[in-house]
Amino acid sequence: MIADKVSDIEFQEREVIHRDQFLYVYGRKSGLLRSAVRAQVETFAKRAGWEPVSVMAGGTLREQMRAPSLLGEMFVVCDAAEFSLADLQGSLIDIVDGGASNHMLLMVADGSELLEEEEWIRAKDAFGLIEEPLVTIDNYRSITRFLLRRSDLATVQHLGDDPRFLGRVKAFVQDSRSSSPRSLAMEIDRIILTEMKNGAFEQETRLIERRERRVLSEGLNQFLDDRRTGTLYPLLQFLSNACLSGDSAAGILERLYRASANVVAGRDQRYKRNREGNPAVLPYLAWGILLLEYESSLMEGNFMVAFEHLCQAYHGAAGRVEEWFVDETNWQAVLLRILGEPAQEITGLGQARATLCSALNARSRALLDRLQLREATSARFHELVGKSAVPANE
Structure with missing residues (x-):
């Protein structure tokens, strides 16, 4: 015998110990584990060599429990609601007194009148009881x-x-x-x-996401303004942690696009340069263009290796930024990335990419009025921006 009484939850988590009869009381409006308990007992019965049978139409449970069989011991799965109270009482008398030669799993809904009968009380004392528990503060x-x-x-x-x-x-x-x-x-x-x-309450998730956006924005701003190991390392560490936590390359790149768009557009009012119109935008334009150019490398290869290469490329471009923009090897990328308005996107990554492209387009126009560029660079930008049919959207 397993125990005098065991919950169906405990029964599910233990190996079934041999008993001749199984009595199970389940919640009338619940019965969550009813099928699982039945399957577990049926598996035990199969291992024990009991032959599964059903009560024939017009027959009684008591007759089936007493019936001899050439196939050996038989096993019946039944619900008390299918039989009369007298039939159930007789069957319980037989299993207690040894008049039954077969075995059964008798399932009874709580509130059944059978549970108040003496025969039921004797049977559960003899064979134990599996019972669906009520949920309380204690359990x-x-x-x-x-x-x-x-x-x-x-x-x-x-x-x-x-x-x-x-x-x-x-x-x-x-x-x-x-x-x-x-x-x-x-x-x-x-x-x-x-x-x-993602395993956290929404309010906590929003706080975490807001904090991560702030950390990424601050790290990116610091590196773009001061290109050295001391500013690059925190940015690499943040992105590495995101990769290790299971974030996809697309998800990380989406956040980078949005953070970069804010830098290019000068939206973060914590920085004085943005409150004063953010005139120093040319290096940020180079960063945005390079980030877009590196998308396939970031998405298809090792994200961290590709990002380090991107930072190296930016370090080289920002050191001679005006020359970089008019360099023939870069001009096609510049032309592609800041001309016109991007197509409508439906994915989060696509929308973030479009946001960065819009910021690049708007800032490239504003640059003509806010920077005194060398004549060659200014001419190139006039040529570039003049080809765009889409008005600035700053």
Whole structure:
């Protein structure tokens, strides 16, 4: 015998120990593990060599439990609701007194009148009982962890040790007059699917995303303004951590595009240069163009290696930025990246790319009025911007 009484959750997590009869009480409005318990007992019966049979139409459970068989011991799976109270009482008398030669899994919904009968009490004392538990303050943690382990939602098991998540579950249990495993499972799914994102609560996720945007923006600004190892390292470390945490190359590049667009457009008012109109935009234009040019390398190869090569290219361009823009080897890229308005994009990466292209286009126009460039560079920009049929969108 496994125990006098065991919950169906405990029964699921243990190897089935031999018993001749299985009695199972499940929640009438729940029965979350009813199919799983049945499957587990049927597996045990098969290993024990019990032949599965059904009660024939017009027959009784008591007759089936007493019937001899040439095939050996037989095994019946049944629900108490399918039989009369008298038939059930007789069957229970037989299994207790030794009048039954076969075995059964008898499933009974809570509230059944059978549960008040003396025959039931004697049977459960003799063979033990599997029972679906109510969820209470005393057991909600263990039941929650069990439900998370069997959830079809990916990577949620760690929430069983998350204080805030468990707090939300506890509040649900306290607010419910009685909570079943099924209702708790539904609440767990609701919390995960509607209040959380990537394993964290939405509000926390927004705070994390906002903090990461700020860190990336600050790191990028510092490197673009002061190209040295001390400013490059924090930026590389941030991106490396993003890669190690499982972020996709497309997701990281999308964030880089948006941060770079803000730098090019001069939107971050924490920087005095932006409050004063951000006249020093030429190196940022070079960065934006190079970032767009390196997209395929970042997406298809080793992201960190490609990004280091991008930074090296920017270091070389920013050191002679006016010459870089009029260099014949770069002019095609410049022309491609800052002429015209990008096509409509529907993906997050595509929209971020379009945002950067729009910022480059707008800043390239503003550059003519805000910088005194050498004659060759100014002529090139007049030629370039003059070909665009799309008005500035600053």
